Amino acid sequence: MGNNDDQPLVLRSDGDHVATLTLNRPAARNALSEAMLTALAERLAEIDGDDEVHVVILAGAGPAFSAGHDLREIRADDDPAFHERLFARCSDVMMQVGHLRQPVIARVSGVATAAGCQLVASCDLAVAGATARFATPGVNIGLFCSTPMVALTRTVGPKHAMEMLLTGELIDATDAHRIGLVNRVVPDQALDSATAALAATIAAKSPLTVAMGKAAYRNQRDLPVAEAYAHTSGVMVDNLQADDAAEGIAAFLDRRPPTWTGR
Structure with a gap:
């Protein structure tokens, strides 16, 4: 499944020194296909060289932030060389977020699971809507979330990370805040304004x-x-x-x- 109306896989909008990147595969719950990861890497590279951008907001279109890797794509190509390339590309994008000059704020609505949760953990800050949910559920399908584990264990405490990784269970936004996966939890209807306000505060600095x-x-x-x-x-x-x-x-x-x- 792709994005609607053949729009770009990652949308960009700029204003007041803040660039918003929106993952744009809502019908696929913004699954991180190889093409999606490539598009995100390209947008991040553009921003890294843009002196007008002081802060980046990363969001997802539709009802999910990101459901992680595209399992249909993974199942359709069982070549280990493809899998190796896919996971290397994903790891590169996660590190690219961390190495970007500008701070990156995840604006999380809906679910952020597996590599989608990894993406939240890789961002510098995260604001979640009250109904957001998070999980590293690979263990439930026999595919342990080993690469998401890297970002997760560098963001939350070891026992919290292990519980998420070993149970695969969804946690709510309140628990995500409690363990340090997100900075703030706000009512869903205030998510855009709260994230924008945080971005504006940082964008006003040198x-x-x-x-x-x-x-x-x-x-x-x-x-x-x-x-x-x-x-x-x-x-x-x-x-x-x-x-x-x-x-x-x-x-x-x-x-x-x-x-x-x-x-």
Whole structure:
């Protein structure tokens, strides 16, 4: 099943320094086919080089955020070489989200399961509607969610991750918030506005500072403490040389709003 009316598999809309990417296979619950993953990778690459974009929102069209890999596609081609290519492409896209200069916010309505849950976990932030549901249900069909496990175990605690992986059961948005999979849960009707407000708050900061901070967070996270401090101290020194740091400090001391240049 494809997207409606032969529209692009990933839609993009921009406004106020925020780019919204929408997975657009609603009839297939936004399953992450090889073509969908390729289209998402292309849109992310475009945004990475776009200085006008300060924040990215990632959403799904229709009743689901994403139901994960396209099982019909996987069953139709039983060549291990295809499977290897598919999972490598998916892993590359997940890492691309993490390495993107701009913060990425998942706006989650409906279900986010398997690789769809992996995509939520790979984003920097996530806002969920109250009726959103999450799962890594591969164990139920004899295909353990091994690649989704990578992002999940780097986002939630080990016992929470193992429970999701071993039971395959759906958890609701409240539980997803409790275990740290999402940042905020809001009424479904407020999902768009709440996500937009969070994006706007971040987009108002210095884009250079935010990009440096996101990269520093990713780089220090898995380092031993002493190495993490050494790395982030170097980032602070570099950050202080930026025009935006000088402007921000001056604005704070002068009690005025800063004017960012992104340099």
